[in-house]
Amino acid sequence: MNNHHPSGLATPLAPTxxxxxxxxxxxxxxxxxxxGxxxxxxxxxxxxxxxxxxxxPSGESGIALARALAEDPAYYGVVATIGETVVGSNFLSKVDEVRGVGPITVDPSRQAEGIGRQLMQAVLDRAQDAASVRLVQDAFNTRSLALYASLGFEVQAPLLLMHGTPRGEMxxxxxxxPMEEADIPACDALCSAAHGVTRTQELRQAIGRHxxxxxxxxxxxxxxxxxxxVWLANHGVAETEQDxxxxxxGAATARGEPISLLLPSCxxxxxxxxxAEGMRVVKPMTLMSRGRYRQPAHCWFPSVFY
Ligand SMILES: CC(C)(COP(=O)(O)OP(=O)(O)OC[C@H]1O[C@@H](n2cnc3c(N)ncnc32)[C@H](O)[C@@H]1OP(=O)(O)O)[C@@H](O)C(=O)NCCC(=O)NCCS
Structure with a gap:
């Protein structure tokens, strides 16, 4: 097989x-x-x-998540099969106006064979009517970053998963x-001022769960x-960095336990x-979006969807 580019430079062979x-x-x-x-x-x-x-932490926690997503009408889920065997899955959040993608996973023995691309295309077809589709990926995963970029997703913010117990003076x-149902309009107004979108249903769900x-x-x-x-589900907005x-x-003190969040490192x-408060960086991640996106006007951090 000819492995030479017209320039004369050797080109790497594509994986079989x-x-x-x-x-x-x-x-x-x-x-x-x-x-799961x-x-x-x-x-x-x-x-x-x-x-x-x-x-x-375990296969059981993956199964619990897969079951919750498969049973929730606010999520559209797809599986990839070879014969009768399921070899991967992907989910699309339809909770509010912005669509969120993930988790997408392919059986490790079947990765890099084009299955992830098909699973992404399936949820993007389903999200055609949405003005904006977003996701968060592990920044060290070169394959997922390349796959999403080739499907039209653009990098919007580098993130750091932070974990710890800040104790700043109030x-x-x-x-x-604690957030109450009556706070939702004010939270919506703050979210809208920051991002130009609201997350009303997600806020309502959070009050019951998180x-x-x-x-x-x-x-x-x-x-x-x-x-x-729960950093996966944790998003936040505040008027200033001091806020x-x-x-x-305040949240760490009220909980009496560590907190975690995806902090935009910019x-x-x-x-x-x-x-300075002793929080630790766990790993780097990236927020990507396809369609409408506005740089946030206030201090913010995203959940694992956006
Ligand atoms: C990420 C994941 C879902 C992708 O699925 P997959 O079936 O392995 O990926 P695919 O083979 O469909 O697509 C990978 C694409 O990236 C390209 N690619 C891979 N590595 C690349 C690199 N270093 N540079 C540029 N392109 C690269 C491949 O060529 C392919 O593109 P192509 O279809 O144009 O050839 C899968 O690998 C996985 O489950 N990973 C572990 C879990 C995970 O990280 N999930 C994503 C969470 S955000």
């Missing part, structure tokens, strides 16, 4: 692809077990290859308290976060504050 007949179909609850194991194994594999900790007039918190400054709501103990620092410290002052 094994041809299988791959079908894509909607996920069923009965797929949860195999999908693949979710665990695929993420554990890429993390171990780069020396990072696992996202999912300035006078500041109060952190102990979200708000920050008041002199009685006015100036910040919120949705899931201080966000107060919110993070918010340099907030990153320095997190480090």
């Amino acid at each position: 692809r094994v041809e299988h007949h791959v079908s894509i179909r909607p996920v069923r609850t009965a797929d949860a077990e195999v999908c 194991r693949i979710i665990h194994d695929a993420f554990a594999g890429i993390a171990a290859a780069h020396g990072f900790p696992k996202d999912f 300035a006078g007039g500041m109060r952190v308290r 102990a979200p918190m708000v920050l008041e400054r002199h009685g006015r709501m100036v910040g919120y976060l949705t899931a201080p103990g 966000m620092a107060a919110l993070l410290a 918010q340099a002052g907030l990153l320095r504050w997190c480090l």
